[in-house]
């Protein structure tokens with residue numbers, strides 16, 4: 001088995017190059033070829049010595065993820081479904097806006113947390129993605145989009161780990177991927193433009209603060225433990241007071257930052273004025289000093305098995321007003337890519353029903369590859 005170069009951050013690549021008897025600056029050159037230029041063929045890497053290129057050909061490869069489908073929304077949102085083998089598939093979504101381009105990336109096939117309102121959670125857990133599989137989503141999307149949009153400039157300015165899976169339950173693969181995103185020789189994204197979203201894996205929040213303090217979003221969804229136990233089962237292990245303590249500890253590593261609390265609005269469940277009041281008390285009074293935060297209200301994206309309903313807009317507005325009037329910065333997330341099921345919580349990837357996915361993969365591979373642009377096919381074939 002040769003090494004998959006997408007599995008490495010720059011440190012890891014330097015160690016790998018060391019095993020080939022190569023100096024660190026060679027690793028830096030190689031890293032730039034892969035991530036900044038999207039090279040897939042070692043012969044393209046003309047400033048590397050021919051002897052190194054020959055060594056790489058026998059000891060390394062670049063493992064792109066096969067693309068099952070690609071859908072583009074009317075609003076420019078693009079969703080890809082990637083095959084990660086054995087009937088599992090994961091999704092990534094590109095969301096263009098005037099001043100930024102955001103890629104929503106998956107960290108696991110399925111998810112073990114099992115939140116009631118989340119389609120991925122309802123599918124169950126299949127497996128952790130590798131660093132290479134996490135980075136392959138960004139690597140492919142960035143270089144595909146440059147060609148698609150006919151630009152040589154960077155297209156993806158922000159990454160959110162808000163696709164399928166709980167990133168902090170796949171910590172060892174996540175951190176090198178984040179480091180490659182931040183590295184000036186990689187994607188060069190600033191720390192505040194890479195967001196890890198978590199349902200609240202407290203010990204790993206502490207580790208992330210120490211290892212790689214990127215922006216943190218915490219999926220709160222309820223203002224008291226009884227309700228949160230029901231919506232986000234992980235709350236039974238790490239209840240709200242521990243979660244908010246961990247948020248404050250995290251901010252010690254990122255002093256001028258804030259935590260974004262995500263709150264999915266569920267009709268009649270967590271969207272009443274008293275919930276807004278409780279939420280206010282929680283974030284203001286916690287540990288006597290409150291938590292420096294912003295609140296992001298997410299319209300629930302319904303799916304039949306959830307038995308839940310999206311809160312009506314007037315209810316969301318009334319909820320937001322209570323918080324805004326009390327001085328909490330509160331936004332309501334715009335839904336994007338609705339026509340292609342690319343919105344939050346709809347990233348199912350059909351991981352559980354392996355038989356059906358297996359069949360679908362077989363069918364779509366033939367059908368879709370005709371439709372996927374040539375450069376996507378090239379990446380797949382490396």
Ligand code: SAH
Pocket residue numbers: 117118119161162163164165166167197198199217218219262263264298299300301302303344345346
């Ligand atoms: N596991 C992580 C990140 C992936 S989920 C987490 O839970 O934070 C990304 C975001 O989508 C989370 O805030 C999650 O609560 C939200 N989400 C999940 N299902 C949703 C749905 N059906 N409608 C709206 N938001 C949803």
Ligand code: SF4
Pocket residue numbers: 111112113114115118119120121122163164165166198199219
């Ligand atoms: Fe997992 Fe996040 Fe979905 Fe909960 S909301 S089931 S943690 S992906």
